[in-house]
Amino acid sequence: MNSWLHTSSNAFIVAFFLYCFSFIGYAVAVAGRRWSNRDPEAHTKRWGRIAFALAILGWIAHLTFFFTRWKGGGHIPTSNMYEFMTFLGMAIMFAFIVVNLIYKNPLVGAFATPLVVIIIAYASVFPSEVQPLIPALNSIWLKVHVTTAATGEAFFAVGFAAALVQLLRVVDFSRTDKAGKRQQRWVEGVLFFIIIVVGFLVSVFGFRAGGYHAEFRQEQFRIDQQGNEVSTVAKVEYGLPPIVKPYNSETLSMDSFLGVDKPLFEAPSWMNGVNAGRKLNTVIWSIISGLILYGLIRLVLRKPLAAKIHPYLDGIDPEDLDEISYRAIAIGFPVFTLGALIFAMIWAQIAWSRFWGWDPKEVWALITWLFYSAYLHLRLSRGWQGTRSAWLAVIGFIVVLFTLIGVNLVIAGLHSYAGV
Amino acid sequence: MFQNTKCECGHQNPTGTVLCESCGKPLVEDLPLDSPLEMRYDGAARRSQKANPDLIDRVWNFFSSVKIAVYLIVITLIGAAIGTIYPQENTFINLDDPAQYYKDTYGTWGQIYQTLGFSRTYESWWFVGLLVMIGTSLVICSLDRVLPLYKALSKQQVRKHLTFINRQQTVYSGTLEQDPEAWTAAFEQQLKRKRYRVWRDGTALLAEKNRFSRWGPYINHIGLIVFLLAVLGRGVPAWHMDQYVSIDEGQTKPIPNTNYYVKNEKFTVEFYKDEELPEGLKGTNRAKLYETKAVLYACTQYCDDPVKDPVLTEVEKHDIHVNSPLSYKGLKLYQYNYEERIRLISVRPMLVDSQTGQSYGPFDLPMNNPPLTYKAGPYTLKLSDVFPDFGMDEQNRPMTKSRDPNNPAFVFIVTGPGLPEDGEIYIYFPLPTAEDKTLQQQINASFQKSGNNSGRFSFQVGKMENVKFSQYTTYLNVRVDRAMPYIWVGAAISMIGLVMGFYWQHRRIWLRIDDGKLSLGAHTNKNTYGIRAEVAAALGKTGIQVDPKALDNRRNTR
Ligand code: HEM
Numbered sequence: 010m011n012s013w014l015h016t017s018s019n020a021f022i023v024a025f026f027l028y029c030f031s032f033i034g035y036a037v038a039v040a041g042r043r044w045s046n047r048d049p050e051a052h053t054k055r056w057g058r059i060a061f062a063l064a065i066l067g068w069i070a071h072l073t074f075f076f077t078r079w080k081g082g083g084h085i086p087t088s089n090m091y092e093f094m095t096f097l098g099m100a101i102m103f104a105f106i107v108v109n110l111i112y113k114n115p116l117v118g119a120f121a122t123p124l125v126v127i128i129i130a131y132a133s134v135f136p137s138e139v140q141p142l143i144p145a146l147n148s149i150w151l152k153v154h155v156t157t158a159a160t161g162e163a164f165f166a167v168g169f170a171a172a173l174v175q176l177l178r179v180v181d182f183s184r185t186d187k188a189g190k191r192q193q194r195w196v197e198g199v200l201f202f203i204i205i206v207v208g209f210l211v212s213v214f215g216f217r218a219g220g221y222h223a224e225f226r227q228e229q230f231r232i233d234q235q236g237n238e239v240s241t242v243a244k245v246e247y248g249l250p251p252i253v254k255p256y257n258s259e260t261l262s263m264d265s266f267l268g269v270d271k272p273l274f275e276a277p278s279w280m281n282g283v284n285a286g287r288k289l290n291t292v293i294w295s296i297i298s299g300l301i302l303y304g305l306i307r308l309v310l311r312k313p314l315a316a317k318i319h320p321y322l323d324g325i326d327p328e329d330l331d332e333i334s335y336r337a338i339a340i341g342f343p344v345f346t347l348g349a350l351i352f353a354m355i356w357a358q359i360a361w362s363r364f365w366g367w368d369p370k371e372v373w374a375l376i377t378w379l380f381y382s383a384y385l386h387l388r389l390s391r392g393w394q395g396t397r398s399a400w401l402a403v404i405g406f407i408v409v410l411f412t413l414i415g416v417n418l419v420i421a422g423l424h425s426y427a428g429v
Numbered sequence: 430m431f432q433n434t435k436c437e438c439g440h441q442n443p444t445g446t447v448l449c450e451s452c453g454k455p456l457v458e459d460l461p462l463d464s465p466l467e468m469r470y471d472g473a474a475r476r477s478q479k480a481n482p483d484l485i486d487r488v489w490n491f492f493s494s495v496k497i498a499v500y501l502i503v504i505t506l507i508g509a510a511i512g513t514i515y516p517q518e519n520t521f522i523n524l525d526d527p528a529q530y531y532k533d534t535y536g537t538w539g540q541i542y543q544t545l546g547f548s549r550t551y552e553s554w555w556f557v558g559l560l561v562m563i564g565t566s567l568v569i570c571s572l573d574r575v576l577p578l579y580k581a582l583s584k585q586q587v588r589k590h591l592t593f594i595n596r597q598q599t600v601y602s603g604t605l606e607q608d609p610e611a612w613t614a615a616f617e618q619q620l621k622r623k624r625y626r627v628w629r630d631g632t633a634l635l636a637e638k639n640r641f642s643r644w645g646p647y648i649n650h651i652g653l654i655v656f657l658l659a660v661l662g663r664g665v666p667a668w669h670m671d672q673y674v675s676i677d678e679g680q681t682k683p684i685p686n687t688n689y690y691v692k693n694e695k696f697t698v699e700f701y702k703d704e705e706l707p708e709g710l711k712g713t714n715r716a717k718l719y720e721t722k723a724v725l726y727a728c729t730q731y732c733d734d735p736v737k738d739p740v741l742t743e744v745e746k747h748d749i750h751v752n753s754p755l756s757y758k759g760l761k762l763y764q765y766n767y768e769e770r771i772r773l774i775s776v777r778p779m780l781v782d783s784q785t786g787q788s789y790g791p792f793d794l795p796m797n798n799p800p801l802t803y804k805a806g807p808y809t810l811k812l813s814d815v816f817p818d819f820g821m822d823e824q825n826r827p828m829t830k831s832r833d834p835n836n837p838a839f840v841f842i843v844t845g846p847g848l849p850e851d852g853e854i855y856i857y858f859p860l861p862t863a864e865d866k867t868l869q870q871q872i873n874a875s876f877q878k879s880g881n882n883s884g885r886f887s888f889q890v891g892k893m894e895n896v897k898f899s900q901y902t903t904y905l906n907v908r909v910d911r912a913m914p915y916i917w918v919g920a921a922i923s924m925i926g927l928v929m930g931f932y933w934q935h936r937r938i939w940l941r942i943d944d945g946k947l948s949l950g951a952h953t954n955k956n957t958y959g960i961r962a963e964v965a966a967a968l969g970k971t972g973i974q975v976d977p978k979a980l981d982n983r984r985n986t987r
Contacts, residue, residue: 139707140706141717144719151752342927354920359752362763362765364913367551372512376510379505383502387499
């Protein structure tokens with residue numbers, strides 16, 4: 010590793026911790042409002058400022074990571090999953106800074122910073138070595154495309170964070186009727202989903218720290234260009250104990266875990282993404298550890314997570330949050346259109362000779378775009394502002410995440426980065 | 430429904446008007462009296478709101494509804510998503526029996542998917558139909574709104590009805606301690622500093638900025654229409670060509686249906702060396718470069734003449750890489766794929782006389798279009814038969830399996846000193862495989878048995894420099910897409926519209942002073958936060974301190 014890359018990985022760690030501290034600062038800013046012996050406004054303002062300063066410092070460290078890695082690696086670091094996800098984290102931070110400069114609302118920070126922390130942690134799951142470019146990725150348009158698309162998505166992420174706060178703010182925990190209960194359950198569901206992602210991170214890094222390893226030999230068939238069936242044999246390595254093994258595979262080696270030394274199931278054949286079996290296994294583990302984590306939290310809090318957060322958001326105008334969420338999406342939409350569709354088409358035209366090929370990843374970018382244009386059109390009419398539109402902003406970001414991660418998980422396509 | 434369209438200010442409005450075109454007083458009361466007004470299109474009447482719609486009106490109304498547009502968008506979105514569940518048929522180059530394939534590969538669900546036609550989602554009539562409907566809707570809804578909006582915005586009244594002012598999203602009212610004329614003038618200055626255009630009518634004032642941003646959505650829609658039309662235009666056969674050519678190194682091939690020829694001078698594939706790769710990738714074949722050195726020729730003469738060779742002139746030369754196609758007058762050649770496959774280009778064999786040990790030649794034998802006669806020393810070789818891809822048929826007769834030079838064999842009639850008048854027949858396999866050499870011997874032996882030759886001659890290439898071969902076959906994708914410029918123009922227009930509509934906001938402020946009471950209302954199509962801040966700042970600079978939040982009318986009513 011050359012010295013640039015060395016600096017780079019140090020800067021990454023610095024950025025990570027600064028983001029964590031920034032999150033703590035925001036949490037104090039919001040939670041401290043209800044502490045006695047202080048003026049809530051002044052308290053929030055003070056801690057909000059500290060947290061924002063930390064966020065900016067973190068972002069500068071992140072930029073340092075990015076540019077030193079660029080210099081040391083010889084190409085812009087956006088060409089594999091690790092690089093892309095860290096870039097996305099950086100873009101979300103950028104979007105957050107922009108929105109915060111306009112609206113100065115610490116609540117958004119209290120939700121945007123943990124989102125960035127999670128995304129960066131997620132990035133670290135992937136191999137972080139600099140990989141030399143393959144010819145298809147060696148194009149200026151690809152770089153322009155990836156960076157602008159990620160920036161657009163980052164604004165959607167900030168819109169999501171604001172919408173989530175808005176939902177937590179408006180959900181009424183005193184209601185016991187059916188509709189009220191349903192609303193409570195859904196909001197809790199979103200938080201649960203986030204905890205599952207955290208559970209994923211905990212299990213991956215936990216087993217990695219413990220040095221867990223299993224290996225399989227998988228035989229796969231595919232049809233080549235001449236229409237012949239070719240079989241390939243590949244070794245698939247697992248970092249998590251295999252609950253499911255790859256489709257059509259045999260175990261080469263496997264550490265036993267809690268006395269279990271055989272995989273319990275085999276992945277279904279229709280999951281035909283790259284390394285689908287391993288990914289499915291990871292998803293199962295995430296859900297298991299997410300459930301454990303969530304159970305523990307419930308045990309400590311003795312009430313739903315959303316019900317715990319809700320009182321802290323008192324006295325905040327939901328309209329402000331609605332406006333912030335909408336504005337973030339409105340800023341992001343043209344950027345996303347330019348990056349994820351237009352630049353993508355330009356690049357596809359140069360690299361693959363067609364500007365559009367209905368590749369799953371392309372289709373999902375289009376779906377994201379259509380979804381947000383439906384959101385924008387719905388907001389033109391009265392009934393679709395406020396809570397309903399907040400839900401759309403939340404769902405929209407889930408669509409974004411599926412496009413970025415889910416498509417690689419279940420669907421094979423030209424864009425698949427190698428993954429977990 | 431009977432509607433009184435004459436406003437109390439005396440203005441006669443068209444049916445469907447929501448807010449009086451002149452003074453802004455609400456004509457239709459559909460909402461609580463104190464809630465903010467519906468300011469869409471400034472309350473102007475639209476064609477789609479005609480009282481007694483006939484059939485055409487109904488179609489118009491259908492397509493001009495934003496609700497319908499959202500439905501169309503959502504259905505398209507869901508359809509597109511379903512299309513990604515399994516790979517589409519067109520991702521396979523050779524798929525003879527799709528039904529069988531989906532059944533075998535994806536089971537019952539795959540079979541159902543294929544039967545329902547989802548494996549061809551994006552070419553299906555319903556999907557294209559949805560896109561066409563969205564396009565229609567785009568045209569109609571834009572026309573339906575942009576004209577009334579344009580009219581409403583180009584003839585605005587300065588003095589508005591008090592109801593209109595007090596029911597904006599952003600409002601302020603209070604008693605004015607200062608001289609009304611002087612204060613209004615000062616306020617005007619403040620707004621001008623914020624780049625508002627200001628009109629005054631006594632102590633009534635209208636300030637406006639960024640009106641152009643209201644046209645953003647429509648410009649965006651126009652761009653989308655251009656884009657969709659261009660996409661449909663790609664269906665015109667003359668506008669579109671998409672084919673593949675495979676070319677060995679050194680080979681020149683015609684591009685079907687054009688009068689162009691393309692030559693592959695050399696194909697290169699490079700992989701990263703181990704020391705260039707990080708730990709995890711060492712020992713893998715990670716491609717670094719694919720390159721076809723290509724030359725494009727135009728045929729200028731004898732293009733379709735079966736007898737004469739075409740006359741080619743070079744028109745373009747380019748090293749085609751994955752991200753760098755050869756481009757000539759709308760024709761584009763892309764690196765698509767390659768295959769490692771050794772193929773002879775030409776050999777220079779010697780004719781060896783096994784009786785005397787003497788050898789003659791060498792003579793040039795190209796695999797493509799070999800000439801009919803050759804000279805080797807005193808001997809003449811006449812080519813009597815060529816099998817580019819040698820094989821045996823059921824009756825054990827020599828035949829060629831394909832026209833590709835996979836395993837060429839040449840049959841010569843040798844004449845010259847000491848040979849019979851009509852010569853001796855020899856077969857020659859230039860590929861240096863043991864299998865071929867055995868075959869060559871066997872066939873020549875059988876010729877000898879039947880008296881066609883004396884077994885005296887054989888062929889020998891000797892040194893490698895006498896062999897020219899191609900190691901790789903490159904696959905190029907040849908494209909013509911005359912709709913592309915329109916696609917980019919549409920996309921660009923669309924982007925301009927989006928930027929106009931989202932990064933600027935139309936803002937208007939109305940105020941009037943009646944007997945020392947100031948009433949101010951402000952409206953924006955987006956970013957109410959921004960306009961509140963601007964109004965509060967301007968008020969503050971003129972001696973009225975308010976918190977921007979206190980101006981929010983929506984909050985006051987909830
Ligand atoms: C995929 C297709 C479409 C896209 C991407 C699109 C995009 C947009 C965007 C970005 C806006 C601005 C929204 C805002 O200012 O908040 C807008 C506004 C609008 N769109 Fe679309 N649109 C599409 C299709 C349609 C269709 C089919 C209709 C037909 C009814 C329609 C009707 C409208 C209307 C009425 C407006 C409001 C214009 C105004 O504010 O003055 N759109 N559209």
